[in-house]
Amino acid sequence: MNSMATNPPAALEFALQVERCYACLIQAAGQGLVAEPSLGGKLLYAGPLDAQASALLVAANIAGAASLAVSAEAAGKQAIRDGVVDFLVTSLDEALRILKNEIRKRTAVAVCVTLEPQAREDYFSRQLLERGVLPDLLPPRCAPAPEFAAFLRQGARPVVAIHPDANQVLLCWSVAEAPAQWLPKLDALAMDCISPEPSPAVAAAHRWLRLAPRYLGRRLQGLRLLRCDESTAARFHKKVQEQVERGEISVAVEIQTSYSALGSAELPCSAPPA
DSSP states (O other), rough: OOOHHHHHHHHHHHHHHHHHHHHHHHHTTTOOOSSSSOOOEEEEEEOOOOHHHHHHHHHHHHTTOOEEEEEOHHHHHHHHHSSSEEEEEEEHHHHHHHHHHHHHHHHEEEEEEEOTTHHHHHHHHEEEEEEEETSEEEOOOOOHHHHHHHHHTTTTTOOOOOOOOOTTEEEEEEEESOHOOOOHHHHHHHHHSSSSOHHHHHHHHHHHHHHHHHHTTTSSSSEEEEEEEEEHHHHHHHHHHHHOOOOSSSSSEEEEEEEEOOOOEEEEOOOOOO
């Protein structure tokens, strides 16, 4: 059974939200033409941990940022199980110790602090400000929320929401079996199909392909996705088809290219199991 069939719609929707959040965050990284973009050394405050904040935290890990959220204990434990956060702590001081160390090393980490149910929404932001902590980044469209107001007044900036490029497609691929063996090979093919010309988009795509499987693996059972131009998708399909025909890939591969939110073209490349 292939991974596209076994992944529930909610998992796919979450992955798409992460991909969009990643695009927004990478835009804030100010990437150059050659160096891979990164938000290493930056702090993102995601606020209360809901579905949107969860996607933002995963995207922040992929983009290289340190991130912080708050939640009730039950929601925080679920986020740990889902791989959304790396650490669930009970005090802000403990969270700041972790964040300070990782920000100094410019490494990614997602920390969630459990908050008492009766606490006001802006309580946690006041605690941060009292300790002299000003996040670099806030979620898109955060202005109406009281927990972000003080940060905005002091210079923190919200991530700018961007929409998918109409000239790009969403390329997805999965294998029928042994994903640990075959998906890295397919990922490498996808990397080779991206334009060799240096650009911010190319650098961002390389980082996504390299790191997204690590952070989305618990949600998506062996499924990969990449937003790219149509020529890249066509090159990838051709390379996979050729390797299947030569027997270099001896597992059934499913490739799906979505041209819009309403429809998609399914391009199966199949081979009998080895």
